[in-house]
Amino acid sequence: MKPMVLGCIADDFTGATDLANNLVRGGMRVVQAIGVPAQPLDTQADAVVVALKSRTLPVHDAIAQSLAALRWLQAQGAQQIYFKYCSTFDSTTQGNIGPVAEALMAALGTDFTIATPAFPDNHRTVFKGHLFVGDALLNESGMQNHPLTPMNDANLVRVLQGQCAGQVGLIDYRVVAQGGAAIQAHIAQLRSQGVRLAVVDAISNDDLMRLAPALRGMPLVTAGSGVAIGLPGNFGLAPSSTASALPPAVGQQAVVSGSCSLATNRQVQAFIQSGRPALAIDPLQISARQAAGGDVVADTLAWAQPLLAQGPLLVYSSAEAKAVKAVQEQLGAGAAGALVEHTLASIARGLVTLGVRQLVLAGGETSGACVQALNISQLRIGPQIDPGVPWCHAQSDAAAGAGLHLTLKSGNFGTDDFFSKAFGQLA
Ligand code: ADP
Secondary structure, eight states: OOOOSEEEEESSHHHHHHHHHHHHHTTOOEEEEESSOSSOOOSOOSEEEEEOOOTTSOHHHHHHHHHHHHHHHHHTTOSEEEEEOOTTOOOOSSOSHHHHHHHHHHHHTOSOEEEEOOBGGGTEEEETTEEEETTEEGGGTTGGGOSSSOOOOOBHHHHHHHHOSSEEEEEOHHHHHTOHHHHHHHHHHHHHTTEEEEEEOBSSHHHHHHHGGGGTTOSEEEEOSGGGGGHHHHTTOOOOGGGGOOOOOOSEEEEEEOOOSHHHHHHHHHHHHTTOOEEEOOHHHHHHHHHTTOOHHHHHHHHHTTTGGGSOEEEEOOOOHHHHHHHHHHHOHHHHHHHHHHHHHHHHHHHHHTTEEEEEEESHHHHHHHHHHTTOOEEEEEEEEETTEEEEEEEOGGGTTOEEEEEEEOTTOSOTTHHHHHHHHHO
16 A cells, blocks of 8 residues: 555644645545544555644643654654644644644654645635734634634734744745745745744735745645645645545435534525425423433434435524524533534434435534544545535444445535535535
8 A cells, every 4th residue: 555645633623624625626635534543544545634623622632642643644654744723823822833833843853844824715814924814814803702712913923932932933925926946945044043933924825836845845834724735746646536536425315414603504594495304403402302201313313214215304403693592591502512412413323324325514513523423433535515625435333334425514614505515516
């Protein structure tokens, strides 16, 4: 088996899929592992993305998990390591981006790496070291109010310096505009000045493509998913449909949605309006039914079973903000979330047991819970449905040894007709 060339460590689950999707588009065959695998890789891939949930862990735990992922990727032959974080640079004042990057540098014996969350396809650009989300600076983009990782400074050199022991510098747009050789010369100059990490400006995909050759042979790259569009070329790979080839789709079709994001709510409405069967799961009804000795999971599967043969159906807890708030006031936000996730995950597993082999999951946390309930440890990444959202293929014990197609859609991704479009693409 040809060894993989690129080993990736992602600090969250849907971010890992986003990175994998960009690598596939660049021509790499990619496998996403859920956590650090216990076994060696048993399938052909040019890149493996190890999906961690390390973004908001205590710094020490994030470093330990990232180093464990690094050791596994090195054992599989990875020539270059890519540490992937969010395109809004989600981190606290302590980390974890800086400390994890420096721990990986030390383990790899390298004294230099780059850092850029730029992802122009998703309107994340870096100019003079400042991160823009659409037209707004990061600290005015809404991210200043994030519950876990509020971002109050758009100057990434300053933000990263606050998290790092080593000196942080900048490769600005004027250098990037001159292409790979100029970037490499600037890197040599920064290194001689003692700079260990350099934020890189990029306002377009062209900038990312100019940056890519300068990253050839760099032991560690740290970035959002954007930089990935240029890396396959460094390994002699070009975009091709074979990179995203998945086994033919079989079986029945279902959507399970626990995301309450605006885009998902529109997608749920569009699916209902298309006339397909849809069943709403109300968190309060789950507990009431339980108290009465009933089981919403069993009720849902009994509803779904006769309908599955006629085409795709939808089970959703997705609701408007006002309804979610009312439920949270009664049950508590954490308890309501956990109750819904657990119920939807059991329903997803039940649907696969009934013969569903094409499954759309909506919501980051919801997807995580469903993938866990399906005992999925590894996903093969296929063709993109919408930016950041590819079809994947995985083995699950619930599918009786057969594989199934699934897609993990994070809340605000996808067009309004995403659910129907996704099944249409597989057909
Ligand atoms: P997104 O990607 O849109 O953020 P997630 O699945 O990550 O979606 O998060 C949605 C959270 O909201 C989950 O914890 C889910 O269980 C919870 N949830 C879903 N539906 C409801 C609802 N009707 N009331 C309260 N919480 C809900």
